[in-house]
Amino acid sequence: MLVHLRRSLVMAVICMIFFGFVYAFAGTGVAQLLFKNQADGSITANGSTLIGQNWSSPKFFHGRPDDTGPYTSGDNPLAANGVSGESGATNLGPRSKVLLKDTKELVAYWHKLGVNPTPDLVTTSGSGYDPDISQQDAIVQIPMVAKATGLSSKVLRTLIQKETNSAQFGFLGSSYIDVLQLNEALAKLE
Amino acid sequence: MGFFFTLLALVVLLGLTWRYLGSYMEAVFDGRVHFFGFVERPVYRALRTSPEQEQTWKRYAGAMVVFSAVSLLFTYVILRIQGSLPLNPQHLGAVGPALSFNTASSFLTNTNWQNYGGEATMSYFSQMGALTVQQFVSPAVGIAAALVLVRGFSRKNSPTIGNFWVDITRCLFYILLPMAFIAGIIFVGEGAVQTLAGTVSIKDSLNGVTQTIPRGPIGFMEAIKQLGTNGGGFLNANSATTFENPTGLTNFLSIYLLLSIPVALTYTFGKMVGSIKHGFALLAVIIILFGSWVAFTSAAEHQNNPAVAAAGIHSTVGNTEGKEVRFGDTSTALFGVASTQTSTGSADASYDSFTPIGGFGLLTGMMMGEVTPGGTGTGLYTLLLYAILAVFIGGLMIGRTPEYLGKKIQAREVKLAGLGALVMPIAVLVLTALAVSLAAGRVGPLNAGPHGFTEILYGLTSQGNNNGSAFGGLTGNTPFYNIIGAIDMLIGRFGIMIPAIALGGSLAEKNVVPESLGTFRTDNGMFVGLTIGVILIIGALTFFPAIALGPIVEQLSHLRFF
Incomplete structure (x- = not known):
């Protein structure tokens, strides 16, 4: 049980870093680099x-x-x-x-x-x-x-x-x- | 003609995906893919686990439940304190407790039911750090649970069924992350927004109006929203908005993405159990049911909207109410069927404004238990539960102990499969009955008459099946609907997933019985027909009375308006 809890906490933090922030920031970077006009909303x-x-x-x-x-x-x-x-x-x-x-x-x-x-x-x-x-x-x-x-x-x-x-x-x-x-x-x- | 080519392109692409993504996923889960080894190995070290450390089904299920509880808590806390967190250019305040609980349950269970409008409720931090994270994690957990059940068939005399942490890590880094990233680039290239710069105001000098436009990191969320059969978008109107789903191409890409993993998993299944034919039999079940639903739903949406026709406008372009010009009626119906039958729940139109039979197509697509092809992982294991019931019924007919892939299906297996198949209808029907009996439930619907009842039934069916699409007229952001909805979603997720994992564990412990002449074949047309029969009969027996009060009455009330 405690092992599950410790692993769950670690995994939740890893996931937040990779799939929350690294993914979204890398995506924003690539998007702004390649397709600035579209990424900004085709203004x-x-x-x-x-x-x-x-x-x-x-x-x-x-x-x-x-x-x-x-x-x-x-x-x-x-x-x-x-x-x-x-x-x-x-x-x-x-x-x-x-x-x-x-x-x-x-x-x-x-x-x-x-x-x-x-x-x-x-x-x-x-x-x-x-x-x-x-x-x-x-x-x-x-x-x-x-x-x-x-x-x-x-x-x-x-x-x-x-x-x-x-x-x-x-x-x-x-x-x-x-x-x-x-x-x-x-x-x-x- | 355009729609024919759309279907053709989809069939060809999905055929290739079935073959190659299916085979790739088998390699990933078998540990033969290593290009992210430099991330994968440190993750195992941080978790103090390794692929060699196998778990029994009980430990596996325990890890899954505890991890889900922690994820629920993380999401809930982030939503509650978003006002004090960074990345909040619109200065949005904390999300209320009932709504936060509903939303956290919703993203945890791969449902993505949204009782809020994203652009006016969620900060960028919440969208990225809480919701998008769950959009990656929840499909990975679903696939992990499906792997357990498949290993039940592919192993013999084995007390263990894999390692939960290894399975989700591989799924996240080797399947979801690369596919979502590539799809995200295409979404943005077509016009989906991806910026952290906040809202923008522009004055149109021709028109004299000023627009204030919400923006955000939308495009990449969109990619994992569809790929992970999640469905919860950044904006309130979901895939109907140009900022999420700008063109015909992205609409097609969305349909492809949400079908890709669930369809390909049937190949993975076939490869893991050593018989592609068995995987193909499951695929045939999916194709037949899905194809029939696409046919009549798109035919229904190509009809006139009764209210618009009564106002004197007759349409040759189908029911346009709640639909976008750039997609057209039939592609919108295809999107709707794909989204409701993959437990995705994204919407490129207002499903509430579909014709009665169009709405019936969406609703009943979910009532079949999300197996055609169903969500990422969840679809495969639920379909296998139905297959086991089909084998059981087939066995009763010929008077032999039923077997599936050489495993004897005995009392324990049939009980677990039966439990898994009945949990969802019970939750949906009991909660719908509760909602229509209480004043707090009856204030929900926007529309009057049978359509109002359908709005309630649709909402609870969608949440019980972890779909997340809605007849949007239902006002769900009340304490009553937030709480019963969350209960519905949690039962619909864990009430099926835990029996499926238990079933995997129980099957893995068994030996393989050699095939004989009397064995009921499970890779031919007879089996496909029987499985379809089981799905349709269970769905029809449980839900027909409820559907009769909703869309069927509505369809039959000629020239009456409510």
């Missing part, structure tokens, strides 16, 4: 390309909603799940009255903007800050953006084509558009 001038923002102006393409309600102004993108600073989904079940009501509100919201929404645009993501939309999600927003910016549908369609990232190696995951990169490219056109 660009206008925010991280990996964190969705709420785009409220019709001059820009919008991302997917978060669950704090349809596009409240001055929104903190990380205020998902009702808890500030935490990522998370709505966790509403497939037969939830609340989900039905929220979805109807979102549909009405998009219709007001002149957009015929796709499923992605009326449902929240798993993280609460999905930075991406599908090509179709962007295409349905063309009337809204064209009206607000004065750019032709054809120009916008070409832009969307150009900003679409295909699934990795052609088959892993889905094709997607990073909303921040799309809007940065759009701002350059104006």
